[in-house]
Amino acid sequence: MAAIRRVTPAAMVALAGLWLTGCDAQEPSPQPEAPNKAEAAAFAWPASLPVFGDGFPAAGAACRRIGESPATVDFLDDSAALVGCPTAEDAARLGGTILKQIDGVTLVSVPNSAPGVPGDGDSQGDAKVAGTDYDATAQLRCAGYRGMKATMCDAGVKRNQEDGQTLVFIDWPDGVNSRMLIFDKAGKILTANTNEADGSSKFEVLGKRDGDTTVVTIGPERYEVPDVFIKGD
Structure with missing residues (x-):
């Protein structure tokens, strides 16, 4: 009959240490976090x-x-x-x-307008631009707001307002500032939403004809608004 060997306390501690070490070795190493989806999808313009x-x-x-x-x-x-x-x-x-x-x-x-869309000169009347309360949208030539060079500005128009007036809203490319031009039912410029904050209130709102376009100036500011954008159908 084989003799039974006693395991000393010191040996038991050593064995336990070996067992724990083996467990640690089998654990997978932490994986790097997946990149943020928003960051991955970001595009550098x-x-x-x-x-x-x-x-x-x-x-x-x-x-x-x-x-x-x-x-x-x-x-x-x-x-x-x-x-x-x-x-x-x-x-x-x-x-x-x-x-x-x-x-x-x-x-x-x-x-700016797809063929056959009401409000683009097809005599079907105006239809609101999807997602807005504008009758039409376009890019108009603009210049001079706070020293900005000539460029193209996003614009929207609301026709047939009170007394037949037409409102043209022009957004500057900085995405913050804008100007509203007010035309009478004949398409003649009446005024604009000038104010003291940006210094525009000290200037007269003037308009002159250049072919089928009204060129509106407010001091250094200049806006070119085609007749078709003001009057639509």
Whole structure:
């Protein structure tokens, strides 16, 4: 009969240490945290393309309106929005004309009004632009607000207001400031929402005709508003 060996307390401690060490070795090492999805999806817009707005054609969309710069000056058009998209697939969904890629951004020209949409000259009357209370939207030539150079500004129009007036709202590319122009039912400029805060109240609101466009000046500010945008159908 084999003799039974006694295990001393010291040996038991040593064995326990070996067992714990083995357990530690089998545990998987911590995995690095997955990158934040929002950070992974973020797109770095190049400095060559002045971006404004919070999405096109609606807030939160991947594409953005693009303003004037040496890289885009040849693509600006009063009748269309110049839009930049992070991918060619995003650009194709807009249904406009693909222009070119600049610094990883696909540029596309999107007409301000699609054919056959009421309010675009088809004699069907005005229809509100989706997601807004505007009768139409466009990009208009603008310049001079607080020293800003000539560029294209987002604009919206509300026609047939009190006494047949038309209100044109022009947003500056900084995404903060705007100007409202008020026209009478004949399409003549009446006034604007000037104020003391930005110094515009000291200037007279003037308008002159240039073909089928009214050029509105408020001191150094200049806005070019086509008749079709004011009157619609």
